[in-house]
Amino acid sequence: MNPLAVIGGMVLGFLAETGRIALFVRDALLQGLTPRYYVRQIALQFFRIGYTSLPVVALTAFFTGGALALQIYLGSSRFNAEGLVASIVALGITRELGPVLAGLMVSGRVGASIAAELGTMRVTEQIDALVTLSTNPQKYLVGPRLLAAVVSLPLLVAIGDTIGIFGGYFVGTRSLGFNEYAYIKNTADFLHASDVTSGLIKAAVFGFIIALMGCYHGFHSKGGAQGVGRATTNAVVSSAILILAANFALTSLLFGD
Amino acid sequence: MKPHIELKSVEKHFGPKHVLRGLSIAVNKGRSLVVIGGSGTGKSVMLKCILGIIRPDSGEIIVGGESCIGLKPRERDAFLSRFGMLFQGSALFDSLSVWENVAFGLTHGRYM
Numbered sequence: 001m002n003p004l005a006v007i008g009g010m011v012l013g014f015l016a017e018t019g020r021i022a023l024f025v026r027d028a029l030l031q032g033l034t035p036r037y038y039v040r041q042i043a044l045q046f047f048r049i050g051y052t053s054l055p056v057v058a059l060t061a062f063f064t065g066g067a068l069a070l071q072i073y074l075g076s077s078r079f080n081a082e083g084l085v086a087s088i089v090a091l092g093i094t095r096e097l098g099p100v101l102a103g104l105m106v107s108g109r110v111g112a113s114i115a116a117e118l119g120t121m122r123v124t125e126q127i128d129a130l131v132t133l134s135t136n137p138q139k140y141l142v143g144p145r146l147l148a149a150v151v152s153l154p155l156l157v158a159i160g161d162t163i164g165i166f167g168g169y170f171v172g173t174r175s176l177g178f179n180e181y182a183y184i185k186n187t188a189d190f191l192h193a194s195d196v197t198s199g200l201i202k203a204a205v206f207g208f209i210i211a212l213m214g215c216y217h218g219f220h221s222k223g224g225a226q227g228v229g230r231a232t233t234n235a236v237v238s239s240a241i242l243i244l245a246a247n248f249a250l251t252s253l254l255f256g257d
Numbered sequence: 258m259k260p261h262i263e264l265k266s267v268e269k270h271f272g273p274k275h276v277l278r279g280l281s282i283a284v285n286k287g288r289s290l291v292v293i294g295g296s297g298t299g300k301s302v303m304l305k306c307i308l309g310i311i312r313p314d315s316g317e318i319i320v321g322g323e324s325c326i327g328l329k330p331r332e333r334d335a336f337l338s339r340f341g342m343l344f345q346g347s348a349l350f351d352s353l354s355v356w357e358n359v360a361f362g363l364t365h366g367r368y369m
Contacts, residue, residue, distance in 0.1 A: 038365070117352075128310050129348035132341070133362045134334040140365065 024216050031136055032143030041144040049110050049145070049211070050152030054159065056109060057102045061160035064097050065089060065167025073176050085176070086183045087190030089168035094191065095255075098161040099153075099199045100247050103206035106153065107239040111214040114145055115235035118218025119228035127219070142215045146208060153207030154200040161199060198254045205250060206243050213239035259322065261286040262307065267316030269302055276302050277313065301345065308340060309333055 072085045072092075118141060121127050130137045165187060172178040214235045221231035260283035269277040276299040284290045292300050305311040307318055309325060318325050325336055349358050357364070 124346050124351075125344040125348040126350055128305065129342075129344055129350070131310050132308055132337055133365065134337050135361075135365050136330070 020220075021212075021216055024219070025212065027138050028142045028146060028212070028215070031138035032146055034139075036139065038140055038144055041140060042147055045144045045148035046152060048113070049106070049148045049207075050155060053106050053109055053152070053156055056105050057156045057160045058163050060101050060105050061093070061098060061164035062167040062170075064101055065093055065164035065169075066171040068092055068097065068164075069168035069171040069176065073172070082176075083186065085172055085178070086168065086186035089172075090165050090187045090191045091195055093164035093168070094161050094195045094199045096199075096247070096251070098164055099157050099202040099206060100243065102153065102157045102160045102203065103210065103243045103247075104240055106149075106156065106207075107210045107213075107243060108236055110149070111210045111235045111239045112232045114211065114214030115218040115221070115232045116228055118215060119221035119231040122219060122221050123224055123227060137219075142211075142219070145211045145215055149207035149211035150204050151207070153203040153210070157199055157203035158196075161196065198250075201254070202247060202250050205246055209242045209246060210239045213242065258285055260284055260319075261321060263317075263319040264303070264307070265317040265319070267303070267306060267318065268314045269299070269306060269311065270314055277306070277316075280316070304342065308337065308342060 068089050069085055072088050073082060076082050076084050076088075118127070121141070127137045127141070130140060169180075169183055169187070172183050173180050217231040217235040217238070218228075221227045223230070262282075262284040264280055264282050267277050267280040268275075276297075280299070280303060282290070292303065294300050302311060306313045307320070307325070309328065313326065320336070321339075328336055350361065353361070
């Protein structure tokens, strides 16, 4: 087989997939932003995507904050800069680790669930049945999930940031011998509002990516149970890669010179 | 008498698979039509083309004297309100209760 033909085929396939995703986004936004709004579906998705993801995001944030405090303490003690632990934990959690880890955890939990649910609906013709009942599937299935994910992720990250900083505080004061008041003062003094808001902006973008990839792969799944499994894997892998790529792009955009 | 449902030279491909090749049928009002064929020969595709779930590559589909390809959303809702379709695998909404399945058209779709 001609290797150039293989590369060309891959490039064309990638471009075609990108185009399909762009059209899916256009339809989802057009349908999601115009009436009618399925309030019950929206509320249900807020519960599923936001509320039920809270424990996993909280645990991840707590342990990450604690581990970060330990690592920074060990590193900074080499040049007598232990006093920086509180501020670097706060910056690291709010700017990077909070949104990225929450995004990755939610993509594994929620992205897979959305792809499996919509994929099953596709292969059992439930999505076709919606059309015959004059219900737009984009409006009924995709819109509520996108809205819930875009709004829920920043809320989850805000809670995760708080718990992550507390994880650092817990390890710092209980294990590393920091004074409680000094730790909180250092955190508050060095943390700016822009550190938190940049993380929340990232979280909203990650929420959009997670719901979009879950819906897109679920919506286009085919081939029975095997196809649903493939859609679920593709949703998680693609959203994880896109989250990391978007994180780099947003960091350059928000903090670049 | 003009046919109530009419398909003229309808074509549909899925990649290299040519499912409908110049399909033309006419069904008069009040008549029943049975379509029989092996798996993958295009029976469901034909029905889905008529309902607008799948867009045919070419050809014409006329229902009640009006073409039903490329309808706008509101026109499609009005068009679909005249149809009912039972899918092969039932296509029941398994996340909803029996009552919600039965009432779906009323609570979510065309009437509210």
